[in-house]
Amino acid sequence: MTPDRHSETSSLSQTLRDIRLLYVRELRDALREKSIVINSLLLPMLMYPIMLWLMFTAMTFVQGQQDRFVSRVALQGLPADHGALRESLAEDGDGRFELQELADADAVDELIRAGELDLAVRAIDAAGSAADLEDNVAFELIYDASKDRSDTARNRFEDTLGDYRADWLENAAIERGVSRESWDLFSIKRRNTASSSDMGSFMLGMMVPLLTIIMIAVGCFYPAIDATAGERERSTWETLMTVSASRTSVVVAKYLYVATLGTAAGLINLFALTLSMGSILQPMLGDEASDLSFEMPLEALPLIGVSSLLLAFFVAAGMLLFASFARTFKEGQSMIGPFYLVCLLPPMLVNSPDLELTLGWALVPVANVALLIRGFFSGLYPWELIGVVFAVEIITIVLLLWLVRWVLSFENVLSGSYNGDLLKFLKSNLGRGKAHTVNGDSK
Amino acid sequence: MTLESTSSPTYDTATRAGSADLPVRVEGLRKTFYDEGRGEVHAVGGIDFHCNRGEIFGLLGANGAGKTTTLRMLSTILEPSEGDVWVEGNSVREAPEAVRRSLGFFSASTALYPRLTARETLEFFAGINRYPADRVKQRVGELIERFGITAFQDARVDKLSSGMKQKVSIARTLAHDPPILIFDEPTVGLDVLNALALVDNIRELRDEGKTLLFSTHIMSEAEKLCDRIAIIHGGKILTTGTLDELRQETGEHYLEEIFVHYVKDAEAATRELLEEREQRELEQFAGDGK
Numbered sequence: 001m002t003p004d005r006h007s008e009t010s011s012l013s014q015t016l017r018d019i020r021l022l023y024v025r026e027l028r029d030a031l032r033e034k035s036i037v038i039n040s041l042l043l044p045m046l047m048y049p050i051m052l053w054l055m056f057t058a059m060t061f062v063q064g065q066q067d068r069f070v071s072r073v074a075l076q077g078l079p080a081d082h083g084a085l086r087e088s089l090a091e092d093g094d095g096r097f098e099l100q101e102l103a104d105a106d107a108v109d110e111l112i113r114a115g116e117l118d119l120a121v122r123a124i125d126a127a128g129s130a131a132d133l134e135d136n137v138a139f140e141l142i143y144d145a146s147k148d149r150s151d152t153a154r155n156r157f158e159d160t161l162g163d164y165r166a167d168w169l170e171n172a173a174i175e176r177g178v179s180r181e182s183w184d185l186f187s188i189k190r191r192n193t194a195s196s197s198d199m200g201s202f203m204l205g206m207m208v209p210l211l212t213i214i215m216i217a218v219g220c221f222y223p224a225i226d227a228t229a230g231e232r233e234r235s236t237w238e239t240l241m242t243v244s245a246s247r248t249s250v251v252v253a254k255y256l257y258v259a260t261l262g263t264a265a266g267l268i269n270l271f272a273l274t275l276s277m278g279s280i281l282q283p284m285l286g287d288e289a290s291d292l293s294f295e296m297p298l299e300a301l302p303l304i305g306v307s308s309l310l311l312a313f314f315v316a317a318g319m320l321l322f323a324s325f326a327r328t329f330k331e332g333q334s335m336i337g338p339f340y341l342v343c344l345l346p347p348m349l350v351n352s353p354d355l356e357l358t359l360g361w362a363l364v365p366v367a368n369v370a371l372l373i374r375g376f377f378s379g380l381y382p383w384e385l386i387g388v389v390f391a392v393e394i395i396t397i398v399l400l401l402w403l404v405r406w407v408l409s410f411e412n413v414l415s416g417s418y419n420g421d422l423l424k425f426l427k428s429n430l431g432r433g434k435a436h437t438v439n440g441d442s443k
Numbered sequence: 444m445t446l447e448s449t450s451s452p453t454y455d456t457a458t459r460a461g462s463a464d465l466p467v468r469v470e471g472l473r474k475t476f477y478d479e480g481r482g483e484v485h486a487v488g489g490i491d492f493h494c495n496r497g498e499i500f501g502l503l504g505a506n507g508a509g510k511t512t513t514l515r516m517l518s519t520i521l522e523p524s525e526g527d528v529w530v531e532g533n534s535v536r537e538a539p540e541a542v543r544r545s546l547g548f549f550s551a552s553t554a555l556y557p558r559l560t561a562r563e564t565l566e567f568f569a570g571i572n573r574y575p576a577d578r579v580k581q582r583v584g585e586l587i588e589r590f591g592i593t594a595f596q597d598a599r600v601d602k603l604s605s606g607m608k609q610k611v612s613i614a615r616t617l618a619h620d621p622p623i624l625i626f627d628e629p630t631v632g633l634d635v636l637n638a639l640a641l642v643d644n645i646r647e648l649r650d651e652g653k654t655l656l657f658s659t660h661i662m663s664e665a666e667k668l669c670d671r672i673a674i675i676h677g678g679k680i681l682t683t684g685t686l687d688e689l690r691q692e693t694g695e696h697y698l699e700e701i702f703v704h705y706v707k708d709a710e711a712a713t714r715e716l717l718e719e720r721e722q723r724e725l726e727q728f729a730g731d732g733k
Contacts (some may be wrong), residue, residue: 242520
């Protein structure tokens with residue numbers, strides 16, 4: 001080795017160079033792995049268009065199925081004055097009803113349970129009713145709610161009966177000298193003070209944090225396992241341990257790699273979600289969807305971006321910690337799985353519209369950022385709490401990374417001879433003072 | 444010849460005095476593991492040896508003798524329980540990064556990144572082991588030519604045959620031009636032709652002035668390659684010397700016979716020690732009974 005082999009660069013710039021080399025190697029390696037590209041990049045990008053397509057297909061299919069079948073209805077004891085109801089059922093424009101005459105009126109329940117009849121409508125004398133109108137009649141609907149077909153028949157009949165009742169009441173009112181205009185009582189006019197953009201922001205604020213963290217977690221999942229258990233399975237771990245970069249640099253590079261793919265997944269998902277939210281909600285909300293406008297509030301964009309970044313860096317650190325114990329991909333999946341679910345809990349807990357970011361919530365990782373992002377969508381910027389949230393997240397991330405470095409200093413974890421049982425690991429390495437550690441970094 | 448026993452290692456003062464120039468110096472190296480089933484396992488029981496510049500130093504021992512654990516401590520993968528190793532004057536305890544910079548480590552468990560190409564692999568390992576950045580391309584070019592990698596330099600490692608992978612692996616070990624190379628059972632799992640090619644490579648590297656530490660359980664390999672040999676058994680070095688010195692010492696000709704000679708002696712000594720201890724304990728027990 002010649003003296004100029006290792007030029008006298010400062011140790012910090014050398015460390016940064018090491019981290020860059022290791023990071024680029026991890027990333028290059030990962031982007032050639034199909035499962036990582038699919039889960040971390042393609043899934044967040046394509047999930048919503050695919051979801052949209054699936055939703056439309058499913059709704060069209062269900063609607064088509066429902067429209068196709070005819071409801072078999074038996075009318076019993078309908079007074080002659082209400083013959084028009086029978087006619088409106090028989091002459092239904094869409095042919096949705098088939099009226100049946102029953103030979104044995106007592107066999108109604110059996111026929112419905114057997115699926116031979118969907119609905120029986122029995123007119124009952126309404127003489128005892130408080131409504132003081134002639135020809136008043138009550139209806140008993142006999143159906144089987146456990147059968148979709150029978151339940152649909154009931155819904156259809158109630159709609160038809162509702163229309164018939166409104167016509168009948170209107171005619172009765174006119175006969176009694178009440179004009180159509182004076183009949184129109186207690187009308188409702190709505191005025192929403194929130195703009196369509198406000199409404200859209202509210203909806204986005206409720207949905208974005210949860211969906212973003214799901215996508216970030218999906219984005220981090222495979223890279224975290226690939227960077228730890230994957231290396232052990234491919235027997236490249238020992239090769240890596242012989243390079244002259246410090247172990248801390250190795251951990252930092254792996255962490256940055258996992259966080260990069262988590263961030264990419266989160267941000268891609270955020271944009272895909274914002275762009276496709278309107279189309280997704282349209283079929284679910286019907287006319288109400290036209291009152292919504294889904295736009296990303298531009299002034300909040302940097303803060304939303306930084307918050308998503310914090311989430312990604314937190315999830316990456318947590319996943320790397322659990323994955324560092326794993327010797328195989330399968331072990332990695334089972335070790336990260338519970339952490340993934342734990343990450344989803346806080347945003348689900350705070351997903352109530354009444355809940356606001358308080359100092360207490362600001363101290364809870366993940367939940368604090370979820371509430372913060374929701375606030376940003378509604379134009380809320382509580383700067384002091386934002387500072388607390390950022391500080392809490394950064395401290396938690398540093399702590400998690402310190403734990404990763406600590407776990408990877410144990411020889412049995414490093415060499416993969418550790419038996420995969422987390423409790424046994426803690427017991428043997430902490431409880432009985434039998435820890436064998438490798439520092440691996442210069443003192 | 445330096446005959447080292449475990450109880451009182453005779454790592455002579457002359458060696459210690461000239462130790463500043465020794466590329467590898469091992470003193471009182473000990474490694475104890477804790478195993479759930481077996482309790483404390485003394486994988487390496489306090490060994491001393493050194494390597495001279497430009498020689499092939501062989502660690503010869505049966506499976507489980509402590510060769511790999513020793514070499515892993517030398518390469519800083521494991522930390523010694525006791526003792527220390529100096530590589531080019533740097534302690535594995537105090538300056539592990541500097542130690543790793545001076546070393547190239549090759550073993551069956553140091554695989555290559557399957558999704559990188561051969562060229563990318565060499566560039567990465569040269570860079571990360573701090574070969575001057577402005578000369579990495581040139582160095583990689585030289586290695587590609589030397590090991591006949593040109594035809595598949597841009598192919599991903601996972602698409603290469605085992606012979607091609609072996610070439611890339613050796614080139615990877617040499618990427619940062621380290622003065623000391625460790626080969627831990629390098630021929631395990633290789634077919635005859637690849638094993639012979641590897642042995643030739645090792646010899647060439649020695650001729651270029653590299654210091655090589657070579658562990659094996661295959662006697663013929665050690666016989667052909669090593670300038671000096673240390674016989675290791677039960678985590679202890681039984682003897683160290685050139686092949687001629689070992690022949691003189693034992694009166695045996697073949698390394699296989701020499702190896703058996705030392706191992707039998709060591710086992711007999713161990714048995715004797717155990718019997719003595721057992722006898723003492725029995726006598727003590729009988730004395731207490733009175």
